[in-house]
Amino acid sequence: xxxxxxxxxxxxxxxxxxxxxxxxxxxxxxxxxxxxxxxxxxxxxxxxxxxxxxxxxxxxxxxxxxxxxxxxxxxxxxxxxxxxxxxxxxxxxxxxxxxxxxxxxxxxxxxxxxxxxxxxxxxxxxxxxxxxxxxxxxxxxxxxxxxxxxxxxxxxxxxxxxxxxxxxxxxxxxxxxxxxxxxxxxxxxxxxxxxxxxxxxxxxxxxxxxxxxxxxxxxxxxxxxxxxxxxxxxxxxxxxxxxxxxxxxxxxxxxxxxxxxxxxxxxxxxxxxxxxxxxxxxxxxxxxxxxxxxxxxxxxxxxxxxxxxxxxxxxxxxxxxxxxxxxxxxxxxxxxxxxxxxxxxxxxxxxxxxxxxxxxxxxxxxxxxxxxxxxxxxxxxxxxxxxxxxxxxxxxxxxxxxxxxxxxxxxxxxxxxxxxxxxxxxxxxxxxxxxxxxxxxxxxxxxxxxxxxxxxxxxxxxxxxxxxxxxxxxxxxxxxxxxxxxxxxxxxxxxxxxxxx
Amino acid sequence: xxxxxxxxxxxxxxxxxxxxxxxxxxxxxxxxxxxxxxxxxxxxxxxxxxxxxxxxxxxxxxxxxxxxxxxxxxxxxxxxxxxxxxxxxxxxxxxxxxxxxxxxxxxxxxxxxxxxxxxxxxxxxxxxxxxxxxxxxxxxxxxxxxxxxxxx
Numbered sequence: 096x097x098x099x100x101x102x103x104x105x106x107x108x109x110x111x112x113x114x115x116x117x118x119x120x121x122x123x124x125x126x127x128x129x130x131x132x133x134x135x136x137x138x139x140x141x142x143x144x145x146x147x148x149x150x151x152x153x154x155x156x157x158x159x160x161x162x163x164x165x166x167x168x169x170x171x172x173x174x175x176x177x178x179x180x181x182x183x184x185x186x187x188x189x190x191x192x193x194x195x196x197x198x199x200x201x202x203x204x205x206x207x208x209x210x211x212x213x214x215x216x217x218x219x220x221x222x223x224x225x226x227x228x229x230x231x232x233x234x235x236x237x238x239x240x241x242x243x244x245x246x247x248x249x250x251x252x253x254x255x256x257x258x259x260x261x262x263x264x265x266x267x268x269x270x271x272x273x274x275x276x277x278x279x280x281x282x283x284x285x286x287x288x289x290x291x292x293x294x295x296x297x298x299x300x301x302x303x304x305x306x307x308x309x310x311x312x313x314x315x316x317x318x319x320x321x322x323x324x325x326x327x328x329x330x331x332x333x334x335x336x337x338x339x340x341x342x343x344x345x346x347x348x349x350x351x352x353x354x355x356x357x358x359x360x361x362x363x364x365x366x367x368x369x370x371x372x373x374x375x376x377x378x379x380x381x382x383x384x385x386x387x388x389x390x391x392x393x394x395x396x397x398x399x400x401x402x403x404x405x406x407x408x409x410x411x412x413x414x415x416x417x418x419x420x421x422x423x424x425x426x427x428x429x430x431x432x433x434x435x436x437x438x439x440x441x442x443x444x445x446x447x448x449x450x451x452x453x454x455x456x457x458x459x460x461x462x463x464x465x466x467x468x469x470x471x472x473x474x475x476x477x478x479x480x481x482x483x484x485x486x487x488x489x490x491x492x493x494x495x496x497x498x499x500x501x502x503x504x505x506x507x508x509x510x511x512x513x514x515x516x517x518x519x520x521x522x523x524x525x526x527x528x529x530x531x532x533x534x535x536x537x538x539x540x541x542x543x544x545x546x547x548x549x550x551x552x553x554x555x556x557x558x559x560x561x562x563x564x565x566x567x568x569x570x571x572x573x574x575x576x577x578x579x580x581x582x583x584x585x586x587x588x589x590x591x592x593x594x595x596x
Numbered sequence: 597x598x599x600x601x602x603x604x605x606x607x608x609x610x611x612x613x614x615x616x617x618x619x620x621x622x623x624x625x626x627x628x629x630x631x632x633x634x635x636x637x638x639x640x641x642x643x644x645x646x647x648x649x650x651x652x653x654x655x656x657x658x659x660x661x662x663x664x665x666x667x668x669x670x671x672x673x674x675x676x677x678x679x680x681x682x683x684x685x686x687x688x689x690x691x692x693x694x695x696x697x698x699x700x701x702x703x704x705x706x707x708x709x710x711x712x713x714x715x716x717x718x719x720x721x722x723x724x725x726x727x728x729x730x731x732x733x734x735x736x737x738x739x740x741x742x743x744x745x746x747x748x
Contacts, residue, residue, distance in 0.1 A: 146737050260600075262649030266607055269642045273614060276639065280632040285622055287632060315676060321710050322673045486711025487721055490703050493683065497699075498729060501690070502739035510687040518680065525670050526603060544635045551630050578649075 098228055105453025109461055114154055114454065121158035122462045125165015126469050129182045130173050130477045133317050133485075133492045136166040136182065137424045137534060138309035141302045142499035144432050152436035153451050157458040159432050163425050164216060164408040164459065167368065168466045171208035171401050172477060175201060177327040184368030184404035187376040191389065191396030196330045198392050206336045207346050207394055208401040209470040215354030215402030216463040219409025222358045223416075223456055227445070230417040234442040237418070240550035240560045244570035245420050246543045250536050251574045252365025253423060258529035261578055267523070268532035274299055275540020282548060294508040301431050301537045303500050303509050305424075307516025308523070308530050310496045315521045317489040329481045336471060338394075346398035349379050353402030360403070361410020364422030365577075367531070368404040368411075375403035409459065416440050416452060420539070424531040427538040599670075604650040611643035679706065694744015695734075700726040 108114060128139040140159050147155035166182045173181030175192035188208065195204040237245065254264030277288045278298030289295040338346065356378065357371040379399040380389045389396050411426050419441030421427040433440050438451065445452055469477070500513045523530060536543075554560035561567055618636040671677070686702040693701075703722035711718055733739040 146733075146739060149738065260650065260653050262646055262651075262653050263603070265646040265649060266603075266643070269639055269646055272639050273636075273643075276636050283623075283632045285632040287621055287636065288617060315672060315680070318676045318679055318710055319672050322675050484711050484714075486709075487707050487718070490706035490710065491721075491725060493706070494699055494703060494725070494729070497687070497690070498733055498739070498741065501741065502733060505740055505742075507687060507691055510690065511684075514680070514683055514687065521672065522670065525668055526599065528603070547635060548630050556630065 101449040101453050102224065102457070104450065105455075105457035108153060108450050108454030109157070109458035113151075114157055114458060115461070117154045117158040118161050118458045118462045119465055121161020122165035122168075122466050123469065124158075125162040126169040126466065126477055127480060128162060129166035129169020129171075129185075130480045131169075131488065131492075132173055132179050132181050133313050133489055134310050135313075136163050137428055138306050138313075138496075139166070140425060140428045140432065141305040142310070142495065144302055144428075144435060145499060145503035147432070148435075152433075152438050153454050155436060156429070156432065156438075156451070156455050159429060160412070160455060160459065161462050163429065164405065164462065165466055167216075167401075167405045167408055168209065168212050168470045169477060170404075171212070171397075172205060172470070172474065173481060175204045175208065175397070176330050176332070176478065176481060179327055182368075184372050184407070185401070186369060187372040187400035188397055190376075191391070191393050193330075194390070194392035195394065195397065196333075199333045200392065200394075201330055201332045202336045203338050203342055203394065204397050205332065205474055206338055206471065207342065207350075207398045209467055209474070210338075211346065211350040211353065211398045211402040212405040212470070213463055213467040214350050215357060216405040216409065216466070217460065218351075218354035219358045219361065219406030220456065220459045220463065222406070223409045223412055223459070226362070226413055227417055227452070227456065230413060231442040231445045234418045236566065238550070238564075239546040239553065241564065241566050241570065242420075243543055243546040243550055244561060244567055244574065245418065246539050246546070248570050248574045248577070249364040249414075249420055249422055250532060250539065251577045252363075253367075253535050254529075254532040255577045255580075256365045256370065257367070257531040259527060263526075263528045264532050265578060267528050267530065268536045271533040271536030272540045272543070274304060274533075274537055276544070281541075281545065292508070294506060298541075299512065300503060300509065301428070301534075302503055303512050304516050304537050305428060305534055306496050306500055307513045308520030308533065310492060311513060311517025312520030312524065314489045314493045314496075315517060316524070317485055317492075321485055321489075329478075332475070332478065336474065342394050345394050348382075349375070349395045349399035350402045352378060352382075353399040354406040356399075357403030357406035358410040361407035361422075362413045363410075364414060364420070367423040368407045371403040371407040372400035375399040405463075412456070412459075416444070416456075417442065419444075421535065424534040427535045431538045600650055600654040604647045604654065607643055607647035607650060611640050611647060614643065615640035675709070679709065682706065682709075691742045692744060694746050695741040696726055696730055696746045697744060698742075699729070 128134055128136060139162050143159060167184060170180055170182030170185035171188045173179055174185040174189035175196050178189050178193040180186045180189050192204045250268045254268040255261045258264050277295050279286050279296055286296055353375040356375050360371040360374060376396055376399060379395045380386050383395060411422055415421045415426045415430060419439060421430045497510060500509050520530060550560050561571060615637060618633055618640060621633050623631050623633060682705055686698060689698045700722045703726060704719060707718035707722060734741050
């Protein structure tokens with residue numbers, strides 16, 4: 096079957112009643128997770144993986160991906176109504192969206208978020224559809240050495256870009272790799288770093304680590320917030336959930352530009368939704384004829400970033416599906432899910448399981464449409480979630496985390512580790528050590544070591560193999576540069592920091 | 597910042613401990629030419645580089661006047677510490693008491709502490725949510741939860 100045929104057949108898969116239902120469940124849960132400040136897409140996907148063990152991998156992946164892109168819709172609601180990003184990528188929306196809400200234009204802010212998200216999300220999926228095959232055929236040039244270097248590049252970029260300090264980013268990435276080395280070595284059978292604990296022999300499950308450092312740590316931060324007494328106030332939705340003609344005209348440009356910016360940044364490893372939103376915000380402010388309105392309720396400052404962080408998710412699926420290498424925390428967990436289901440994403444997948452790849456991609460068109468409906472006419476339903484007192488919400492999230500982790504292995508030792516990783520995640524945030532590099536390398540660690548050692552088996556132990564092809568050399572140079580550049584050029588780093596704030 | 601110096605030092609100590617543990621790994625003559633030690637050794641060396649980078653960054657921050665902001669308190673407040681201890685107790689009792697009993701007691705304690713004064717709401721949420729979660733996970737989704745003293 097030709098490509099076009101596969102794309103259409105994918106709709107056949109995505110439109111099967113069961114898969115439609117899982118698309119709906121995924122984006123519905125995604126919206127809830129996005130609205131609730133205490134839990135993000137990375138930990139939500141990780142928590143759901145144990146539940147999907149018995150499911151058809153296509154349905155399971157459609158649902159988990161739905162959570163991933165659905166959170167971006169929900170996150171804006173919280174940002175607009177209580178000025179707290181429900182999801183990290185909505186930070187920029189919290190600025191002008193909240194100001195609009197204070198001026199009685201909450202309805203317009205919510206409407207432009209939903210419509211902009213839908214348009215940009217669809218732009219992103221179209222980009223994904225067009226780029227997937229050309230990139231996947233390029234990926235066939237990759238041998239184990241190139242793969243190892245590509246993974247290292249993804250890690251160094253995330254390490255350099257996700258925090259203020261590349262050194263701490265590198266520390267986080269290496270800690271993740273360290274955690275991934277615990278357990279039986281696949282190639283020699285040696286038990287490594289198990290310290291006599293039987294539970295460590297199979298390695299530390301990445302679900303435990305991710306749910307710990309994200310969800311449990313967030314619960315601790317939330318409880319801390321209650322003790323300090325910062326209770327956010329929810330602004331009532333005022334005004335119709337629609338835009339005036341003038342507001343719409345001001346939003347169209349930012350939505351299109353945001354959609355394209357977000358997709359491009361999404362494809363690149365390391366950056367992620369937050370940076371897409373920031374770049375879009377800065378771009379719109381520069382292009383605007385009235386930049387002084389930004390920060391005081393400019394609708395462009397909501398439309399652009401919201402569009403950008405949605406097309407970003409489709410962009411982030413490109414390297415995951417075509418190369419099998421995720422560029423950030425959430426896609427890393429999705430990769431973990433793929434591996435658990437015995438599916439290896441990458442170029443071969445397009446040839447072996449076109450139904451899975453295109454069913455998943457095509458389900459994203461449908462999912463975006465469902466999200467538009469959920470987040471426009473049905474938005475009132477989700478806003479109610481914001482009225483759940485945090486003193487109730489955070490204990491519930493703690494319990495859900497415990498159920499999810501215990502459900503995977505029925506081991507109490509895993510629960511102790513969960514709590515320990517929660518405390519670690521809490522402390523890391525206080526110490527400005529970013530968590531995204533850790534999550535990425537926890538998931539990629541095993542694959543990286545496999546590719547690395549396979550490459551050296553091919554070269555019978557000579558490291559020259561990592562310097563043998565132009566592709567490899569480029570990847571090595573880029574990896575070193577991504578970490579060294581901020582150290583060598585502090586002035587440049589300061590410039591970027593100034594742009595980000 | 598002094599805190600970052602401590603992080604750099606702790607990273608270096610961790611790197612050395614990890615390298616020592618790597619050195620002590622058994623090697624077997626089967627498998628690939630690289631063996632199980634080389635890759636962890638590289639991670640250990642990488643950690644030393646990270647420690648050096650963090651150290652260099654603290655040197656630069658001293659000359660950066662923009663970075664004199666007060667560091668946030670590292671440890672959580674006493675009440676949250678008690679909540680962490682409470683969660684530990686909950687995990688200890690999770691299997692002996694069983695999911696239903698342990699979870700509803702845990703939720704009741706946590707909501708009473710952090711959503712005080714609303715006893716009826718807290719009790720209803722604690723019991724209701726636990727029951728609903730049990731039905732959903734144990735019976736609908738087939739996730740096995742501990743039975744303990746009370747189960748159905």
